[in-house]
Amino acid sequence: MPNPQGPVVNQGPPRRPPRASAPDLARLPIGLNLRAINLAEGIRAALSVAVIIAINERLHWPALNEAALAALWTCLCDPGGPIRRRLPILLSFTALGALITVGVGLTRGLGMPVALPLGAFGLFALSFARVYGQAAQQLGVLLGFALILALDRPLPDLATAAALGAGFIGGGLWATVLTLVIWRVHPFLPARRAVAKVYRLLAALAADLRTVLSLGNVLSVGHDTARWEAHAREHRRAVREAIETARGIMFDTLRARGAGGVRGAHSVIRLEAADQMFGALIALTDLGELATQAERQSASRLLRRLRPLLLLLGRAIVADDAALNPQIGRSIDAMAAEAAALPATDRLRPIANRIVERLRIAHTLALPQNFLPGTDAAGRPAPLLQRVLQPVRANLDWRSPALRHAARISVVATPALAFTMVRFNPYDHWLTITIVATMQPYFALTYTRALERVGGTALGGLVAALVGLVCTTPLAIAAAMFPLAVVALAVRAVSLGLFMAAVTPLIVLLVESGQPGTSEWAIAAARFGFTTLGGVIAVVANFVLWPSWEPQRLGQEARAAIGAHGAYAAAALAFLAGEIPVDSVDRARRAAGMASNSLEASISRALTEPGATGRDRLEAALVIDAALRRVAGRLSAMQLDPGFHFALSRDALAAWHDWIGGAMRALAAGETALQPRPAVAEADSPVRIARQIELMAGAMERLAG
Numbered sequence: 001m002p003n004p005q006g007p008v009v010n011q012g013p014p015r016r017p018p019r020a021s022a023p024d025l026a027r028l029p030i031g032l033n034l035r036a037i038n039l040a041e042g043i044r045a046a047l048s049v050a051v052i053i054a055i056n057e058r059l060h061w062p063a064l065n066e067a068a069l070a071a072l073w074t075c076l077c078d079p080g081g082p083i084r085r086r087l088p089i090l091l092s093f094t095a096l097g098a099l100i101t102v103g104v105g106l107t108r109g110l111g112m113p114v115a116l117p118l119g120a121f122g123l124f125a126l127s128f129a130r131v132y133g134q135a136a137q138q139l140g141v142l143l144g145f146a147l148i149l150a151l152d153r154p155l156p157d158l159a160t161a162a163a164l165g166a167g168f169i170g171g172g173l174w175a176t177v178l179t180l181v182i183w184r185v186h187p188f189l190p191a192r193r194a195v196a197k198v199y200r201l202l203a204a205l206a207a208d209l210r211t212v213l214s215l216g217n218v219l220s221v222g223h224d225t226a227r228w229e230a231h232a233r234e235h236r237r238a239v240r241e242a243i244e245t246a247r248g249i250m251f252d253t254l255r256a257r258g259a260g261g262v263r264g265a266h267s268v269i270r271l272e273a274a275d276q277m278f279g280a281l282i283a284l285t286d287l288g289e290l291a292t293q294a295e296r297q298s299a300s301r302l303l304r305r306l307r308p309l310l311l312l313l314g315r316a317i318v319a320d321d322a323a324l325n326p327q328i329g330r331s332i333d334a335m336a337a338e339a340a341a342l343p344a345t346d347r348l349r350p351i352a353n354r355i356v357e358r359l360r361i362a363h364t365l366a367l368p369q370n371f372l373p374g375t376d377a378a379g380r381p382a383p384l385l386q387r388v389l390q391p392v393r394a395n396l397d398w399r400s401p402a403l404r405h406a407a408r409i410s411v412v413a414t415p416a417l418a419f420t421m422v423r424f425n426p427y428d429h430w431l432t433i434t435i436v437a438t439m440q441p442y443f444a445l446t447y448t449r450a451l452e453r454v455g456g457t458a459l460g461g462l463v464a465a466l467v468g469l470v471c472t473t474p475l476a477i478a479a480a481m482f483p484l485a486v487v488a489l490a491v492r493a494v495s496l497g498l499f500m501a502a503v504t505p506l507i508v509l510l511v512e513s514g515q516p517g518t519s520e521w522a523i524a525a526a527r528f529g530f531t532t533l534g535g536v537i538a539v540v541a542n543f544v545l546w547p548s549w550e551p552q553r554l555g556q557e558a559r560a561a562i563g564a565h566g567a568y569a570a571a572a573l574a575f576l577a578g579e580i581p582v583d584s585v586d587r588a589r590r591a592a593g594m595a596s597n598s599l600e601a602s603i604s605r606a607l608t609e610p611g612a613t614g615r616d617r618l619e620a621a622l623v624i625d626a627a628l629r630r631v632a633g634r635l636s637a638m639q640l641d642p643g644f645h646f647a648l649s650r651d652a653l654a655a656w657h658d659w660i661g662g663a664m665r666a667l668a669a670g671e672t673a674l675q676p677r678p679a680v681a682e683a684d685s686p687v688r689i690a691r692q693i694e695l696m697a698g699a700m701e702r703l704a705g
Contacts, residue, residue: 043486044075044178044179045071045072045075045076045175045485045486045488046481046482046483046484046485046486047178047482048071048072048074048075048171048174048175048178049068049071049072049481049482049485049506050479050481050482050485051174052064052067052068052071052171052174053068053481056068061163061167062163063163063164063166063167064167065167066101066164066167066168066171067167067168067170067171067174068171069171070094070097070098070167070168070169070170070171070172070175071171071172071174071175072175072485072506073093073097073142073145073146073172074090074093074094074171074172074175074176074179075175075178075179076138076142077089077090077093077138077139077142078090078179079134079135079138083180085135086179086180087176087180089135089136089139090172090175090176090179090180091176092139093139093142093143093172094168094169094172094173094176095169096143097142097143097146097168097172098165098166098168098169098172099165100122100143100146100147100150101146101149101150101161101164101165101168102155102161102162102164102165103150104118104119104122104147104150104151105150105154105155105161105164106154106155106158106161108150108151108152108153108154108155108421109154109155109156112418112421112422115151115421116414116417116418116421119147119148119151119413119414119417120410120413120414120417121410122144122147123144123147123148123409123410123413123414123417123436124406124407124409124410125140125406126140126141126143126144126147127140127141127144127405127406127409127410127436128140128392128395128402128403128406130402130405130406131391131392131394131395131400131402131597132391141436141437144436145433145436145437146168148417148420148429148432148433148436149429151417151420151421151429152420152426152428152429188267189318190249191246191249191250191267192267192317192318193318194242194245194246194249194250195246195250195267195270195271195274195317196313196314196315196317196318197242197245197246197314198239198242198243198246198271198274199274199310199311199313199314199317199362200310200311200314201235201238201239201242202239202274202277202278202281202310203306203307203308203310203311203314204235204238205235205236205238205239205278205281206281206303206306206307206310207303207307208231208234208235209231209235209281209284209285209288209303210299210300210303210304210307212227212228212231212288213288213296213299213300213303214296214300215227228285231285236282239278240278243271243274243275243278246271247271247619250267250268250271251618251619265622265625265626265629265630266626268619268622268623268626269361269362269623269626269627269630269695270317270361270362272619272623272695272698272699273358273359273361273362273695274358274362276354276358276695276698277354277355277358277359280351280354280355280358281355283351284299284303284348284351287299287347287348287351295346295347295348298342298346298348299348301338302335302338302339302348302352302355305331305334305335305338306335306355308331309328309331309332309335309359312327312328312331313328313359313362313363316328317362325363328363329363332356332359332360332363335352335355335356335359336356338352339352339353339356357691357694358695360691361691361692361695364688390589390590390593391593393586393590394589394590394593394594394597395593395594395597397594399594400594400597401441401442401597401598401601402441402597404441404546405439405440405441407546408439408541408542408545408546409435409436409439411541411545412435412439412537412538412541412545413432413435413436416431416432416435416534416537417432419431420432425526427526427527427530428530430526430527430530430531430534431530431533431534431537432534433534434453434530434531434533434534434535434538435534435537435538435541437449437453438450438453438534438535438538438539439538439541439542440542441601442542442601446538446539446542447539447542449535449538450535450536450538450539451535452500453500453531453535454528454531454532454535455500455501456498456499456500456501456504457500457501457504457527457528457531457532458528459500459501459504460500460501460502460503460504460505463501463504463505464504464505467480467484467505481506484502484503484505484506485506487502488502488503488506504527507527554599554602554603554617554618554620554621554703555617555621555670555703557598557599557602557621558599558620558621558624558625558700558703559667559668559669559670560595560598560599560668561592561595561596561598561599561624561625561628562624562628562664562667562668562696563595563664563665563668564588564591564592564594564595564596565592565595565596565628565631565632565664566660566661566663566664566665566667566668567588567591567592567661568585568588568589568591568592568632568635569631569635569660569661569664569689570588570657570660570661571584571585571587571588571589572585572588572589572635572638572639573653573656573657573660573661574657575639576638576639576653577650577653577654577657585639589632589635589636592628592632593632596625596628596629596632599621599624599625599628600625602621603618603621603622603625616702617702617703619702620699620700620702620703621699621703623695623696623699624696624699624700624703627692627693627695627696627699628692628696630688630692631689631692631693634685634688634689634692635689638685648680648683648686649680651680652678652680652683655678655680656678656680656683656686658678659675659677659678659690660686660689660690660693662675663675663690663693663697664693667693667696667697667700670700672697672698672700672701673697674693674694674697677690
């Protein structure tokens with residue numbers, strides 16, 4: 001069937017072909033992503049720890065050692081992004097960490113029959129927290145570390161427990177102040193800037209194209225052809241190179257911060273929308289070169305509106321400036337009216353519609369309600385209980401990698417916890433911490449994590465011992481922690497092995513400062529031994545206990561996810577029409593959530609696989625995943641909107657039900673040519689879903705290639 005957005009257009013200079021035949025070292029988990037070095041993050045973490053250690057050298061309060069550890073963990077817990085998203089996570093970590101430190105430490109005094117089951121359940125729950133996203137996953141891991149340390153030995157009395165809890169809260173709040181006020185880090189800013197540059201270059205292309213269209217009326221045929229060739233030569237290459245550069249920066253950011261975050265998804269969708277607009281502008285160039293004077297005038301009017309609009313979008317992408325949203329919305333509406341005024345047979349009309357729809361996709365991501373998932377059209381969140389329970393219900397299925405991973409963590413870590421309780425020394429907890437930190441839902445990820453963690457720990461232990469030979473006083477040790485913390489936090493996104501090599505001497509010196517007189521060599525040897533043993537246990541357990549091997553290819557996962565979301569969309573629209581009960585919608589929503597989790601797990605593996613999946617296909621999968629999340633969010637918003645029932649007639653709702661369900665079934669079957677949208681009254685939510693479906697259709701063409 002014909003595509004409503006027009007024929008397949010020339011996409012300009014081809015993308016670099018996938019290099020699946022050879023390992024892509026930049027995507028290996030043991031590779032070095034030097035662009036991810038973040039000196040500001042390192043200095044911020046070093047300051048948060050070093051100040052507390054320096055104060056402790058003067059006051060000698062044991063609780064300050066707890067504060068220093070809490071400050072370091074709080075810096076590691078920072079997910080980046082806008083303050084409104086970071087602050088709840090940092091404060092939650094501080095409060096929950098203090099509660100675990102105090103509560104579990106006191107419970108440890110009740111003996112192993114009480115403390116061990118509590119620890120096993122706690123590690124299960126904290127590992128299962130990954131169902132809430134990347135930030136919650138990191139939060140759960142770090143709180144798991146706090147739980148393991150709290151089970152080391154019982155707290156003698158309430159006064160000691162209160163002092164440790166206060167120290168944890170103080171360290172967490174100190175690091176939070178540095179994180180949010182003094183040293184704000186924007187991990188997604190490089191990706192936003194790179195995507196914004198693409199929009200600026202598209203604006204330059206549109207401006208030059210308008211100039212060429214105007215000159216075409218006065219130049220001779222030969223000069224006109226030369227000018228068109230110069231336009232293509234000057235602008236197409238610049239835009240294509242900017243798109244590829246933005247892809248590289250975006251991939252580096254997603255490797256460091258995870259593929260499931262809202263900010264990363266925004267960059268993926270905006271870049272895909274820009275790439276598809278680039279293809280539409282190339283089609284407009286091909287049309288304009290042989291167009292009549294009337295057609296050139298129509299195209300010129302379209303481009304006159306497009307250039308400032310692209311510049312505004314570029315500014316909004318970088319600054320997240322909500323003040324620009326009304327102006328951008330009005331400009332897009334004006335362009336849409338211009339396109340709608342064209343005759344139905346005009347060759348420019350499908351190209352103009354394609355551009356307008358991609359502009360709407362990029363614009364809606366800048367609206368405040370799109371900064372947080374699970375909100376309705378006005379930005380109001382779903383009820384708290386619903387937001388808490390939905391991901392849990394969706395993953396209470398043995399097919400869920402998150403559930404199997406949490407169960408595996410609990411089963412394997414419980415004997416290590418028991419070993420720590422029975423045979424306690426200050427270093428035994430490194431065994432359990434290594435198991436929890438190393439084990440991943442998929443075997444290959446666990447294996448590479450173990451290699452990096454063990455190798456980095458060995459190198460870091462050697463560094464710690466050498467530092468101990470030079471720094472023989474408490475003040476010297478405190479001074480040495482500052483550069484070590486700078487290096488450790490600055491390179492944590494570069495490579496796990498390099499991070500472990502840098503953070504190990506920092507932890508060894510932290511332990512030594514709390515237990516003066518202990519040999520750094522002994523501490524380093526104990527850490528290396530327990531890390532090696534923990535890594536081996538994690539790898540073996542991941543191989544033996546309910547292993548999750550490499551997921552099916554991205555295309556199969558993407559089609560399955562699209563099919564599940566298509567069923568969810570059909571169920572949601574049928575419910576809104578009063579045809580099925582809400583229980584049917586809940587089942588479809590849980591199935592869609594499971595399918596998205598599986599797709600994101602496949603994407604996470606592909607981001608670190610050497611050459612198994614081409615970058616072009618991987619980016620297409622990222623676009624589909626991000627678009628599906630937006631489809632699911634819009635369906636939830638429709639159910640939460642009491643006025644939606646009155647926005648469409650029953651016939652219009654039935655037409656949208658048939659089109660959305662049919663389009664997603666077609667995509668799930670591997671088809672990429674969609675039926676035209678239904679010729680009925682349009683409503684905001686179905687139209688937004690339609691845009692995402694059409695965006696996925698373009699991505700599926702690459703995924704199938």
